[in-house]
Amino acid sequence: MQELPIEPSGIFWQDNFITPEHEQELIDTFRNKLQWPDRTGRTSLHFGYTFDYKTFGVDPDIPFKPFPDWLQPLIPTTEGRPPEQVCLQYYPPGAGIPPHVDTHSPYDQLYALSLGAPVMMQFQRGEQRVDVDLTPRSMMQMSGDSRLHWTHGIKKRKTDTLPDGTVRRREDRWSITYRWVRESGVCDCGDEKLCDTAQAKLGIEKGYRWKEQQAEVTESGT
Numbered sequence: 001m002q003e004l005p006i007e008p009s010g011i012f013w014q015d016n017f018i019t020p021e022h023e024q025e026l027i028d029t030f031r032n033k034l035q036w037p038d039r040t041g042r043t044s045l046h047f048g049y050t051f052d053y054k055t056f057g058v059d060p061d062i063p064f065k066p067f068p069d070w071l072q073p074l075i076p077t078t079e080g081r082p083p084e085q086v087c088l089q090y091y092p093p094g095a096g097i098p099p100h101v102d103t104h105s106p107y108d109q110l111y112a113l114s115l116g117a118p119v120m121m122q123f124q125r126g127e128q129r130v131d132v133d134l135t136p137r138s139m140m141q142m143s144g145d146s147r148l149h150w151t152h153g154i155k156k157r158k159t160d161t162l163p164d165g166t167v168r169r170r171e172d173r174w175s176i177t178y179r180w181v182r183e184s185g186v187c188d189c190g191d192e193k194l195c196d197t198a199q200a201k202l203g204i205e206k207g208y209r210w211k212e213q214q215a216e217v218t219e220s221g222t
């Protein structure tokens with residue numbers, strides 16, 4: 001994988017992760033052989049472990065869902081072990097995903113494979129906005145700044161306007177995201193805007209300060 005020479009830093013990229021023929025077979029599987037949740041808009045299917053946002057760990061009540069046969073050859077091998085969680089998402093034309101960072105503390109590395117139609121992804125940090133065209137069959141790794149300090153999202157809209165002014169219609173798209181558990185369960189990036197570990201620390205400190213203030217008030221008898 002090659003790092004894209006852009007801001008944010010840390011986006012690694014590989015074109016043609018699979019062949020167009022393989023992509024067509026997968027799309028046929030997605031369309032005709034999988035049971036999707038019955039809802040409109042973006043829908044997801046999860047494999048591997050399920051993350052519990054209450055305990056910020058693997059949910060012990062939901063058993064590991066084995067990776068299906070079609071998924072096996074799509075697992076990146078560059079992390080030295082398979083990911084703990086894989087999510088297949090379907091985006092009908094017009095669907096998107098709000099700007100977010102994938103929660104820092106539970107997961108470390110994050111990869112995404114794009115299939116079907118291309119779509120523009122926006123990376124954002126403050127006033128800085130950068131569009132990245134998620135072309136079909138490309139594998140993207142988000143690490144460093146792109147993973148921790150910039151949000152990413154896909155606008156809900158029917159067309160994308162390319163840098164040369166061409167208006168491109170959205171069509172059916174699928175993505176597969178891969179997540180590797182962060183063994184420590186804490187992130188040390190310190191980004192109080194985007195990092196759940198940093199925010200939890202801040203919350204605890206605020207709680208202490210509040211308690212200390214209460215104690216002072218009680219001690220002084222007022």
Ligand SMILES: O=C(O)CCC(=O)C(=O)O
Pocket residue numbers: 087089097102112114134152175177
């Ligand atoms: O669809 C994609 O390529 C990215 C999805 C995403 O950001 C996520 O699932 O966290």
Ligand SMILES: [Fe+2]
Pocket residue numbers: 100101102152
């Ligand atoms: Fe994400």
